[in-house]
Amino acid sequence: MPSSLGSRLLVSAEVARGRKEIALVEADGLGLSFVTRNGSINLAPAWGPEGAVGYMSYLRGNPDWVVNGLPFSTRSGLNAAGAWSPDGTLLALSVAESANSDLVLLDAKSGVERRRLTHHSGVDTSPSWSPDGKSLAFVSDRSGSPQVWILELESGALRALSQGGYAAAPVWSPLGESI
Numbered sequence: 001m002p003s004s005l006g007s008r009l010l011v012s013a014e015v016a017r018g019r020k021e022i023a024l025v026e027a028d029g030l031g032l033s034f035v036t037r038n039g040s041i042n043l044a045p046a047w048g049p050e051g052a053v054g055y056m057s058y059l060r061g062n063p064d065w066v067v068n069g070l071p072f073s074t075r076s077g078l079n080a081a082g083a084w085s086p087d088g089t090l091l092a093l094s095v096a097e098s099a100n101s102d103l104v105l106l107d108a109k110s111g112v113e114r115r116r117l118t119h120h121s122g123v124d125t126s127p128s129w130s131p132d133g134k135s136l137a138f139v140s141d142r143s144g145s146p147q148v149w150i151l152e153l154e155s156g157a158l159r160a161l162s163q164g165g166y167a168a169a170p171v172w173s174p175l176g177e178s179i
Contacts, residue, residue: 049088
């Protein structure tokens with residue numbers, strides 16, 4: 001039954017020490033139901049096209065990106081912070097095969113890497129698509145502390161949006177006029 005607000009939220013819920021499961025909860029806080037029950041650490045859930053559920057899971061020992069319970073990106077190292085493009089054809093993902101993480105674009109159906117978006121010694125993570133699909137906001141510590149950056153996908157132009165403090169998890173407004 002839908003909540004009074006008509007919305008469901010994806011959450012990572014700690015169910016025991018060292019164990020987090022992905023769950024759905026109605027916007028009014030009622031109706032908790034588990035998406036995972038694998039006894040592992042499952043983090044950073046995201047909605048995908050047609051109600052798909054993506055999340056990072058340590059079930060196989062490596063932090064893999066999982067979609068609807070099936071491994072999707074399992075390259076060695078971190079596979080995290082997935083965000084689907086507005087048209088659902090691409091998945092922006094933070095990957096780290098060594099000490100730092102970069103952003104890549106994957107085909108949303110096959111998981112094949114289409115394009116590496118960043119290649120920097122800093123940590124690049126938390127991609128967020130603009131509503132028109134032309135830009136990505138993300139967090140990078142390339143300037144010394146975690147800040148929000150904007151990447152224009154067509155031109156590759158990159159600019160810092162925030163400065164000072166500690167920025168995390170950018171989200172675009174529905175019309176794209178603010179982050």
